[in-house]
Amino acid sequence: SQKIEQNSEALNIQEGKTATLTCNYTNYSPAYLQWYRQDPGRGPVFLLLIRENEKEKRKERLKVTFDTTLKQSLFHITASQPADSATYLCALYGEYGNKLVFGAGTILRVKS
Amino acid sequence: GAGVSQSPSNKVTEKGKDVELRCDPISGHTALYWYRQSLGQGLEFLIYFQGNSAPDKSGLPSDRFSAERTGGSVSTLTIQRTQQEDSAVYLCASSPYRVTGELFFGEGSRLTVL
Numbered sequence: 315s316q317k318i319e320q321n322s323e324a325l326n327i328q329e330g331k332t333a334t335l336t337c338n339y340t341n342y343s344p345a346y347l348q349w350y351r352q353d354p355g356r357g358p359v360f361l362l363l364i365r366e367n368e369k370e371k372r373k374e375r376l377k378v379t380f381d382t383t384l385k386q387s388l389f390h391i392t393a394s395q396p397a398d399s400a401t402y403l404c405a406l407y408g409e410y411g412n413k414l415v416f417g418a419g420t421i422l423r424v425k426s
Numbered sequence: 427g428a429g430v431s432q433s434p435s436n437k438v439t440e441k442g443k444d445v446e447l448r449c450d451p452i453s454g455h456t457a458l459y460w461y462r463q464s465l466g467q468g469l470e471f472l473i474y475f476q477g478n479s480a481p482d483k484s485g486l487p488s489d490r491f492s493a494e495r496t497g498g499s500v501s502t503l504t505i506q507r508t509q510q511e512d513s514a515v516y517l518c519a520s521s522p523y524r525v526t527g528e529l530f531f532g533e534g535s536r537l538t539v540l
Contacts, residue, residue, distance in 0.1 A: 348528060357430075357517050357531030358469070403469070413482050414459065414529060418468035 316341040316415070320404060324421035327394055335389040335420045337404030344406035347380055347387050352401045352419065361402075362389075394424045428452070430532035432518050438538045439508055447503045447535045451520030458501050459529060460493060461517045469517065475501060508539045 317340040327333050337347070345366050350358035364371040364380045364387065371378045377390040391398050401419040408415045431450040439445050451458050460472040471485040475495045486492070490508075495501040505512055515536050519529035 355533075357519070357533050358529075359531070360528040363528060413471055413474055413484070415471060416461075416469040 318415060318417040320417040321420045324423055326423045329395060329424055329426045331394055333391040333394045333422055335402050337387040337417055339385050339406060342406055346407060348405045349378055349389050350403040350405060352403060358403055396424045396426050398422060399424050430518055430520050430530055432532035432535050434535055436536045440540050441510060442507055444506045445508055445537060447516050449501045449518030449532060452530055455520035455522050457521040458495055459519045460503050462514045463517060464514045510539045513537055513539045
């Protein structure tokens with residue numbers, strides 16, 4: 315069956331460190347993979363999209379990698395700040411490319 | 427407005443009542459999605475519209491759930507004979523892209539069924 319798996323346990327890190335979140339998928343062949351941020355009581359907000367032919371994508375303090383062999387994406391936040399505390403969701407399109415499916419998300423807590 | 431607008435933001439209803447949730451997408455966005463998020467859970471896909479048609483209704487949990495979109499714009503999600511397990515946040519998202527691309531989410535409608 316198709317699965318998108320993210321760390322179910324919260325990730326607690328110290329301010330200034332790099333946070334690394336993992337997204338693994340099974341039985342998908344996505345051409346794109348996306349990352350979203352969700353704050354409590356709010357809708358998700360798009361952060362980054364990476365294509366299958368891109369190994370890495372950067373935006374300010376964010377970096378995403380995409381390994382289609384390992385079927386894994388890593389999401390990094392460098393020089394993390396307490397304001398980065400949120401739930402981070404990975405998402406990819408299912409078969410036929412018209413349904414964006416989300417992982418359950420990983421809670422990130424950055425402590426000062 | 428500039429973003430996706432959903433109403434009501436909060437709805438409390440009694441078991442067995444029907445509810446309608448509304449989504450106003452960003453103007454010009456052709457794709458519209460409905461998701462459901464239960465407390466502490468991930469996003470569960472419900473239905474996707476491209477224009478006024480729904481190529482994928484596979485996520486609707488039962489025949490009590492229906493959705494429509496008119497004029498390629500506003501969408502309504504209707505839940506008939508609500509049950510307590512329908513309690514969740516219902517999120518709407520729109521996208522200017524036909525098939526793939528980023529989604530722009532509303533803030534959601536929180537439904538509580540007593």
